Amino acid sequence: MPFVTWLKRRLVVIAGLLTLAYLLLPNVIVTVFSFNKPKGRFNYEWQQFSLDAWKQPCGVADMCGSLSISLQIAVWATIGATLLGTMIAFALVRYRFRARGAVNSLIFLPMAMPEVVMAASLLTLFLNMGAQLGFLTILIAHIMFCLSFVVTAVKARVMSMDPRLEEAARDLYAGPVQTFLRVTLPIAAPGIAAGALLSFALSFDDFIITNFNAGSTVTFPMFVWGSAQRGTPVQINVIGTAMFLVAVLFVLTSMVISNRRNKQKA
Amino acid sequence: MTTPDNSGDVRLSGISKTYDNGFTAVQPLDLTVPQGSFFALLGASGCGKTTTLRMIAGLEEPSSGTVRLGDQDVTHLPPYKRPVNTVFQSYALFPHLDIFENVAFGLRRRGIKSVKKQVEEMLELVQLGEQARKKPHQLSGGQQQRVAVARALINHPKVLLLDEPLGALDLKLRRQMQLELKRIQTEVGITFVHVTHDQEEAMTMADTVAVMNAGRVEQLGSPSDLYENPQTTFVANFLGTSNLIEAEVDTKNGDDIVLKAGGGKLVLPEARCSAPTTAGGKVLVGIRPEKISLTHADDAGEIPAGRNRLTGRIADASFIGVSTQYVIDSPVCDELSVYVQNVERDGRLVPGAEVVLHWSPAHTFGLDAAQDIDAGTEEEAAA
Numbered sequence: 001m002p003f004v005t006w007l008k009r010r011l012v013v014i015a016g017l018l019t020l021a022y023l024l025l026p027n028v029i030v031t032v033f034s035f036n037k038p039k040g041r042f043n044y045e046w047q048q049f050s051l052d053a054w055k056q057p058c059g060v061a062d063m064c065g066s067l068s069i070s071l072q073i074a075v076w077a078t079i080g081a082t083l084l085g086t087m088i089a090f091a092l093v094r095y096r097f098r099a100r101g102a103v104n105s106l107i108f109l110p111m112a113m114p115e116v117v118m119a120a121s122l123l124t125l126f127l128n129m130g131a132q133l134g135f136l137t138i139l140i141a142h143i144m145f146c147l148s149f150v151v152t153a154v155k156a157r158v159m160s161m162d163p164r165l166e167e168a169a170r171d172l173y174a175g176p177v178q179t180f181l182r183v184t185l186p187i188a189a190p191g192i193a194a195g196a197l198l199s200f201a202l203s204f205d206d207f208i209i210t211n212f213n214a215g216s217t218v219t220f221p222m223f224v225w226g227s228a229q230r231g232t233p234v235q236i237n238v239i240g241t242a243m244f245l246v247a248v249l250f251v252l253t254s255m256v257i258s259n260r261r262n263k264q265k266a
Numbered sequence: 267m268t269t270p271d272n273s274g275d276v277r278l279s280g281i282s283k284t285y286d287n288g289f290t291a292v293q294p295l296d297l298t299v300p301q302g303s304f305f306a307l308l309g310a311s312g313c314g315k316t317t318t319l320r321m322i323a324g325l326e327e328p329s330s331g332t333v334r335l336g337d338q339d340v341t342h343l344p345p346y347k348r349p350v351n352t353v354f355q356s357y358a359l360f361p362h363l364d365i366f367e368n369v370a371f372g373l374r375r376r377g378i379k380s381v382k383k384q385v386e387e388m389l390e391l392v393q394l395g396e397q398a399r400k401k402p403h404q405l406s407g408g409q410q411q412r413v414a415v416a417r418a419l420i421n422h423p424k425v426l427l428l429d430e431p432l433g434a435l436d437l438k439l440r441r442q443m444q445l446e447l448k449r450i451q452t453e454v455g456i457t458f459v460h461v462t463h464d465q466e467e468a469m470t471m472a473d474t475v476a477v478m479n480a481g482r483v484e485q486l487g488s489p490s491d492l493y494e495n496p497q498t499t500f501v502a503n504f505l506g507t508s509n510l511i512e513a514e515v516d517t518k519n520g521d522d523i524v525l526k527a528g529g530g531k532l533v534l535p536e537a538r539c540s541a542p543t544t545a546g547g548k549v550l551v552g553i554r555p556e557k558i559s560l561t562h563a564d565d566a567g568e569i570p571a572g573r574n575r576l577t578g579r580i581a582d583a584s585f586i587g588v589s590t591q592y593v594i595d596s597p598v599c600d601e602l603s604v605y606v607q608n609v610e611r612d613g614r615l616v617p618g619a620e621v622v623l624h625w626s627p628a629h630t631f632g633l634d635a636a637q638d639i640d641a642g643t644e645e646e647a648a649a
Contacts, residue, residue, distance in 0.1 A: 167358065168360070175346050
């Protein structure tokens with residue numbers, strides 16, 4: 001039974017590889033089809049290799065405009081949600097105030113609420129307030145649903161932080177501002193970074209809430225959805241692949257930097 | 267004539283701490299720690315010793331009273347403006363900074379630019395020169411402890427506060443660090459205020475020990491003074507072991523008090539009795555276990571006259587190397603402990619044997635019988 005023994009020894013590796021394949025296969029398809037030259041308007045069948053789409057990523061009308069809007073919204077939503085969420089997280093962990101328990105649970109509501117319901121309710125709210133739908137309403141909505149994620153990520157980090165560290169800083173001649181900048185913030189940073197990254201990703205590809213509250217503004221996910229009715233340009237795959245590559249590069253760079261730092265120290 | 271430098275004196279007058287929830291951690295207390303001394307606050311957990319320390323550090327605002335360092339009133343100064351540094355329980359090293367930056371932290375915050383030489387010297391002093399670029403989690407407990415001491419001492423504080431600094435170390439390392447800290451204190455001459463629940467640690471290291479209980483200082487003195495002349499049952503039981511026997515005042519005989527316990531009489535020097543001694547009143551007679559000698563009942567005639575004596579039966583004997591610890595049931599008191607050095611052991615002293623316990627009256631101390639006789643014992647602490 002050499003085969004069975006071989007399988008037993010490598011079962012974990014095989015399971016791991018299969019799971020990875022399951023995760024990454026869609027990305028591979030996106031990438032491969034970004035080099036396709038489709039016959040019709042739909043990029044669903046492999047025809048032949050071509051660099052056309054990569055040479056003209058903005059060759060499709062309105063696509064790059066929508067991409068730019070999406071990126072702007074994602075950046076502002078990330079900044080807004082991270083700032084507010086971090087402050088909320090600190091308040092919830094550090095201070096005892098009335099209704100703290102209630103606030104703690106209410107923070108989770110946006111995560112639990114079906115997105116489409118929230119989208120519709122937000123629209124009702126904006127319409128009743130007489131707000132002009134567009135960039136600003138999208139941004140407000142995005143900050144709102146990103147907040148819960150930032151609060152959750154930062155709270156976990158702040159909760160596990162030893163309060164004695166800040167006392168030690170104050171004891172060692174650091175005033176309140178210095179204590180926050182030199183000790184509190186660096187230690188909470190991984191949680192804040194996780195919240196920020198999550199916010200960016202969530203905001204960038206949100207479709208449902210955006211679609212309800214966008215007015216005439218078109219974000220990238222809305223553009224893809226709209227064009228899918230009439231035909232899918234290869235450029236969509238190009239943008240997808242590019243985003244994927246940027247993310248991978250980002251992760252690799254941070255890994256290299258932290259590796260180097262550790263080597264210097266050893 | 268030069269006036270003695272008293273800038274490292276710590277003077278607490280009437281300070282107390284009551285938390286918002288109504289719990290009073292420290293009752294109004296006065297305490298003076300002289301410049302350059304090694305002072306220990308000793309007590310069980312929750313007795314207010316750490317709160318007292320934190321009020322000196324400025325991490326806790328006193329509900330009343332004042333904290334003075336030398337002639338300066340620092341009661342309302344924030345911690346970062348006090349010339350005082352703390353070695354925290356579990357060290358509180360900054361996890362995101364390496365050892366060098368941890369030690370340099372205080373200097374940098376005070377705007378000192380060239381810290382390299384000082385930090386390196388300080389790391390040499392605590393024998394951690396090689397580890398400068400490591401992160402705290404890469405060091406062992408003993409090394410982290412030394413980083414914490416270096417990080418505080420590099421600032422040349424007037425007073426160094428130590429909050430159970432050795433609590434996380436194993437026994438052997440703890441003994442070693444006790445001597446090390448004592449050496450450093452003698453070398454730098456800074457006032458050390460050390461908080462601990464370990465009575466042996468307090469007695470080994472400190473010049474003066476304040477025993478705290480329920481937010482109050484029970485007794486203050488040198489380790490030997492506290493051990494030999496406890497003023498309360500709490501101190502008698504918390505520092506080492508004491509045998510406390512209830513007795514009734516019979517007569518006075520010169521400087522001695524004669525007491526009735528059971529059928530016999532015990533003699534107690536009046537100077538060593540902290541309780542009122544009116545005839546007929548109750549007193550607790552205390553005697554340390556190692557001060558008692560055991561003689562088999564058959565040889566009772568050989569005991570010199572003038573010694574206090576009690577009869578009893580050995581209930582238990584445990585051999586622990588340097589000594590044997592006996593538990594003896596006596597008509598006047600159950601479970602008396604007696605420690606006998608293992609020199610010329612009498613083979614007849616086994617459980618069940620009838621014995622006479624005897625000791626010099628000079629080793630006897632007297633306490634007020636109105637107190638809880640079990641205060642400060644381990645059983646009480648565990649409850």
